[in-house]
Amino acid sequence: MIAIVDYKAGNLRSVERALKKLGLSCRITADTREIAAAERIVFPGVGAAGSAMRDLMELGIGRVIKEAFLSGKPILGICLGAQIVLDRSEENETVCLGLVRGEVKKFPDYNAGEVRLKIPHMGWNRIIIKRSHPVLEGIKEDEEMYFVHSYYPSPADRSSVIAETDYGFLFPSVIGCRSLIATQFHLEKSGNAGLRILKNFCEWDGRRAQ
Amino acid sequence: MLSRRIIPCLDVRDGKTTKGVRFKGNIDIGDPVEMARFYYEEGADEIVFYDITASSDRRDIMIDVVSRVAGEIFIPFSVGGGIRTVEDMRSVLLAGAEKVSINSAAVRDPRLISEGAAAFGSQCIVLGMDVKRTSPSEKTPSGYEIVIDGGRTFTGIDALWWAGEGERLGAGEICLNSIDADGTRNGYELSLTRLVSEAVGIPVIASGGAGEIGHIYDVLTKSRADAALIASITHFGAHTIRDIKEYLNSRGVKVRMSW
Numbered sequence: 001m002i003a004i005v006d007y008k009a010g011n012l013r014s015v016e017r018a019l020k021k022l023g024l025s026c027r028i029t030a031d032t033r034e035i036a037a038a039e040r041i042v043f044p045g046v047g048a049a050g051s052a053m054r055d056l057m058e059l060g061i062g063r064v065i066k067e068a069f070l071s072g073k074p075i076l077g078i079c080l081g082a083q084i085v086l087d088r089s090e091e092n093e094t095v096c097l098g099l100v101r102g103e104v105k106k107f108p109d110y111n112a113g114e115v116r117l118k119i120p121h122m123g124w125n126r127i128i129i130k131r132s133h134p135v136l137e138g139i140k141e142d143e144e145m146y147f148v149h150s151y152y153p154s155p156a157d158r159s160s161v162i163a164e165t166d167y168g169f170l171f172p173s174v175i176g177c178r179s180l181i182a183t184q185f186h187l188e189k190s191g192n193a194g195l196r197i198l199k200n201f202c203e204w205d206g207r208r209a210q
Numbered sequence: 211m212l213s214r215r216i217i218p219c220l221d222v223r224d225g226k227t228t229k230g231v232r233f234k235g236n237i238d239i240g241d242p243v244e245m246a247r248f249y250y251e252e253g254a255d256e257i258v259f260y261d262i263t264a265s266s267d268r269r270d271i272m273i274d275v276v277s278r279v280a281g282e283i284f285i286p287f288s289v290g291g292g293i294r295t296v297e298d299m300r301s302v303l304l305a306g307a308e309k310v311s312i313n314s315a316a317v318r319d320p321r322l323i324s325e326g327a328a329a330f331g332s333q334c335i336v337l338g339m340d341v342k343r344t345s346p347s348e349k350t351p352s353g354y355e356i357v358i359d360g361g362r363t364f365t366g367i368d369a370l371w372w373a374g375e376g377e378r379l380g381a382g383e384i385c386l387n388s389i390d391a392d393g394t395r396n397g398y399e400l401s402l403t404r405l406v407s408e409a410v411g412i413p414v415i416a417s418g419g420a421g422e423i424g425h426i427y428d429v430l431t432k433s434r435a436d437a438a439l440i441a442s443i444t445h446f447g448a449h450t451i452r453d454i455k456e457y458l459n460s461r462g463v464k465v466r467m468s469w
Contacts, residue, residue: 018284020281021281119411120332123213123413124255124466168211190284
């Protein structure tokens with residue numbers, strides 16, 4: 001069973017629908033015992049880092065996710081779920097889970113040439129794969145993913161950067177460390193390419209291929 | 211860099227898809243769930259549903275459509291038409307829409323924008339604007355006026371000012387529809403689109419007037435729209451989304467080509 005972590009951070013149903021479309025059994029839950037017992041964990045998220053972390057800690061879910069990470073259970077973070085796995089976030093100056101060393105930064109306000117880059121970074125953009133990973137298997141170079149965010153993950157260790165995306169500069173859009181993989185984009189809204197990543201995750205044993 | 215988005219718009223009345231020409235004389239052309247799946251498979255980047263149901267049981271019919279669509283397509287879609295309260299927004303978003311579009315109700319009560327953004331995040335709130343050309347005046351210096359209630363009521367509000375105000379209040383995107391161009395198939399309102407697109411820091415979806423592929427190219431390049439809303443150009447089979455994207459791609463516009 002796949003646990004979709006419910007910490008009031010919205011958009012859980014779309015992840016559930018995507019998993020159901022793939023014929024996989026899953027459950028939206030805030031029950032720490034159920035999350036601890038799950039075969040794998042999906043950790044979505046929309047909203048602000050500050051309130052998300054507060055809810056996670058209050059519900060006791062933060063601790064369960066850390067334990068699952070230490071035990072090597074496959075964990076998938078999506079959007080905000082790809083940010084609060086780092087040490088800290090510039091958004092609301094939040095202390096985060098610290099599964100991956102590094103921080104979450106706000107997109108700078110700037111112009112690229114004569115074109116003003118809009119924030120949030122919203123819409124379809126490519127991912128440039130930097131390191132092969134079982135969860136990205138079958139993803140072609142020209143496939144695009146759906147993003148909506150104003151902050152981005154910035155791991156301290158380059159080996160945690162699995163893919164990057166160009167929005168005036170290259171930012172990490174897929175990060176991973178041990179049994180954790182996290183996408184800044186909404187794979188549940190990224191068409192067939194996103195569904196493929198979700199399917200790969202559900203077949204992954206939590207080990208990085210060499 | 212971001213791709214420009216091609217967004218088919220489906221008008222829905224009593225749970226059925228229609229296409230209005232200048233908001234009059236709608237004809238049924240299909241089932242919204244089927245059409246959404248068709249466009250999803252054809253490479254649409256997003257889909258817009260516009261509920262034009264007049265009856266009082268409209269809400270339940272549309273919520274049913276939204277939840278059926280959400281189980282079939284895995285790209286973002288938004289729902290507009292008749293959304294008047296934060297609770298209306300909540301029910302549409304919970305049923306599976308990514309965004310809600312508010313139009314007349316936001317003009318009547320602009321707090322709806324800020325309250326919606328606070329409750330669900332700006333990325334969920336699309337400000338729909340219906341705009342008509344007018345002579346520049348003290349009240350409408352841009353020469354464009356906001357009209358509401360499907361184009362029937364003139365508000366005296368300047369369109370350019372309202373776009374900025376919507377952004378300030380927390381809208382995450384603007385869907386800019388020209389009433390003058392809508393349904394003509396003579397092309398988008400290029401000067402209006404450019405004016406608004408350059409003035410705001412949030413994405414602008416151009417709407418109204420697409421009749422040929424070249425019109426889409428023009429509004430994405432000359433007017434710098436972030437996305438183009440289309441309807442009859444693909445609904446009646448004159449073009450496919452792939453045709454449109456191949457043309458745009460060949461002329462150097464970045465669009466999503468693989469799906």
